[in-house]
């Protein structure tokens with residue numbers, strides 16, 4: 548059985564790492580290649596994660612780089628089609644909800660190749676989010692939909708997707724967290740920065756809806772600057788956000804040096820360093836998807852500066868609170884947490900560090916049976932779809 552594992556952007560790497568590891572434990576059954584689309588290409592957005600997570604170098608890098616959604620997706624499709632035709636995989640595995648996820652799914656399906664989506668069924672119901680469009684396109688096409696929680700199962704069933712395509716396995720990103728938790732705890736990074744445990748916050752901010760509009764971005768920064776007067780904020784800044792703050796002339800809200808007061812910005816951090824900072828923080832402020840899940844498992848309060856979440860389990864079971872980007876609501880939520888008013892939370896079902904094993908076991912079983920019956924064969928699909 549030959550599999551192409553696809554990654555493209557930063558949040559993909561920690562989802563794919565445990566899958567590759569689980570596949571490597573059964574080399575006889577699974578020949579697997581790692582394809583990096585090159586959607587993220589900066590050393591700090593890509594290479595640093597491969598090193599931290601001990602991932603093998605990509606077998607093929609499509610080097611598509613940045614561009615508008617159409618340009619980036621189109622480039623990925625053209626390059627990935629070539630790879631599929633050359634490698635003739637039995638299965639393509641995509642993770643998450645970035646442009647690479649959607650573009651490679653469409654490409655592979657049009658060649659008649661089976662595709663599995665890991666982290667299927669998440670829905671924000673917000674079509675302004677490019678990720679929501681990516682999630683919908685990907686899930687409607689994929690043959691196997693590996694889900695993280697019961698909300699995802701319900702979403703897929705409500706969209707008319709057959710039960711036989713859905714497999715509830717848990718959360719692969721949490722596999723990576725469980726594996727690296729102890730290693731990250733030992734780093735002592737907050738101490739090196741002169742910070743006391745539980746006496747600082749971490750911040751991530753990169754959603755176009757928060758950073759591409761000057762008024763919204765400034766509103767958030769004004770509120771966070773006020774927070775940072777009493778609680779230092781560590782802000783590893785995403786390239787998109789750096790670009791926008793510079794363009795809008797808003798960098799005055801940041802402290803460039805390692806001061807223990809104010810919003811302290813730094814380059815994007817590696818996986819282990821950031822995990823260390825988050826596990827010791829008093830709270831996490833974010834608009835990212837993955838951090839809502841990681842903080843739930845770490846038991847750290849998370850304030851999500853978005854109007855909705857595709858991960859409601861983190862609010863219902865975990866430590867996450869959705870506050871939108873209104874400055875007053877952000878300030879109230881921070882005051883609540885600092886005053887001890889926050890959800891203590893629990894770890895959702897099957898977020899236990901073994902999701903990737905479940906995926907690989909399931910695929911091993913399903914595909915060896917199918918191969919015996921001669922059902923999955925690339926040449927057959929390719930000839931059927933090439934007209």
Ligand code: UD1
Pocket residue numbers: 556557558586587588589592593613614644645646647677678753785786787790836
């Ligand atoms: C992408 C994902 C988003 C994910 C985020 C995590 C989509 C639609 N969006 O958003 O879901 O949460 O990654 O980081 O797939 N840039 C660099 N260096 C890089 C990559 C990007 O400087 O290595 C800059 C470029 O100016 C680029 C901009 O960041 O135009 C945005 O990058 P892009 O990949 O388009 O989207 P993200 O905002 O990173």
